[in-house]
Amino acid sequence: MHIPVLLKEVLEFLNPKPNENFVDCTFGFGGHSEAILEKIKPHGKVLGIEWDNEKLKIKNEKLKIEQGLILVNDSYANLKDIIKREKLGPINGILLDLGLSSWEIENSGKGFSFQKDEPLDMRYAVQSSKCKVKSLTAREIINEWGEEDLARIFQEYGQERFAKNIARNIVEVRLQQPIETTFQLVDIIRKSFPRSYKFGKAHFATRVFQALRIAVNSELDNLKAVLPQALEVLEKNGRIAVIAFHSLEDAIVKKFFKEQAKSNTLQILTKKPIMASREEIKQNPKSRSAKLRVAIKS
Numbered sequence: 001m002h003i004p005v006l007l008k009e010v011l012e013f014l015n016p017k018p019n020e021n022f023v024d025c026t027f028g029f030g031g032h033s034e035a036i037l038e039k040i041k042p043h044g045k046v047l048g049i050e051w052d053n054e055k056l057k058i059k060n061e062k063l064k065i066e067q068g069l070i071l072v073n074d075s076y077a078n079l080k081d082i083i084k085r086e087k088l089g090p091i092n093g094i095l096l097d098l099g100l101s102s103w104e105i106e107n108s109g110k111g112f113s114f115q116k117d118e119p120l121d122m123r124y125a126v127q128s129s130k131c132k133v134k135s136l137t138a139r140e141i142i143n144e145w146g147e148e149d150l151a152r153i154f155q156e157y158g159q160e161r162f163a164k165n166i167a168r169n170i171v172e173v174r175l176q177q178p179i180e181t182t183f184q185l186v187d188i189i190r191k192s193f194p195r196s197y198k199f200g201k202a203h204f205a206t207r208v209f210q211a212l213r214i215a216v217n218s219e220l221d222n223l224k225a226v227l228p229q230a231l232e233v234l235e236k237n238g239r240i241a242v243i244a245f246h247s248l249e250d251a252i253v254k255k256f257f258k259e260q261a262k263s264n265t266l267q268i269l270t271k272k273p274i275m276a277s278r279e280e281i282k283q284n285p286k287s288r289s290a291k292l293r294v295a296i297k298s
């Protein structure tokens, strides 16, 4: 369903030991959590946070609760409150694995992939009584936001060179009919490049889809919100590990670690980010863009 990325390296750097407690802020299907649980037996605990309740339902049946796993359906942006509520402590390590799981692309039906014709949704999670998240869909952004705002997110979150052309064409098309599906959007993006433009290795819709996903799920804001909370709740000598999948996320983590290192609150363990080995990339091509940074609380 989902192969955990950089698993060996995460275990090596987080170094979980018997009876320690960890927080997995992006539980997903529990790949990393499961491996950590093995190491912290018999009395350690993993608090797994996942805002997509569908995933928790699938995984809950498989992972044994008696192993010391606490699952919470919430956003990691509320980390401090969640920990208070669950009365978990002391916390020896925190993990954030920020990528998209293969399930999102293959099975969610929410329009995460430009290679499948699906409704434009892109929300990881929908609002529920337990999980308060913004409920904005990609469809709403594409059909309701102004041209300038569209161009801004394509540029800022996707680093898309032709952001303005794409935004203009979206606004033009939606005057005739609403843009409901991924393939409608892909078609508009395709037509927004100059005729002479030579497409690179990445699919031409990659950047716009990334930008939309970031905007729909407030991904960068959530990351900025969780890092200081993680530092606050960690024990002295506790470790924080973050796996980022694009430069915007990685830049936020790098900047935060550097600032904290300057004020001696964190010590950086990875001078350069750790990347997947050739073998891992062969087995799981998605790991190619993963960058792991780890720091220890001083």
Ligand SMILES: C[S@@+](CC[C@H](N)C(=O)[O-])C[C@H]1O[C@@H](n2cnc3c(N)ncnc32)[C@H](O)[C@@H]1O
Binding pocket: 002, 003, 004, 005, 025, 026, 027, 028, 029, 030, 031, 032, 033, 049, 050, 051, 052, 055, 074, 075, 076, 077, 097, 098, 099, 100, 101, 124, 222
């Ligand atoms: C790459 S997957 C994690 C995979 C997991 N490490 C595993 O091995 O199965 C990232 C997960 O984080 C979740 N997620 C993203 N942002 C979140 C947030 N703000 N709060 C809680 N979960 C979040 C997504 O729904 C997704 O399931």
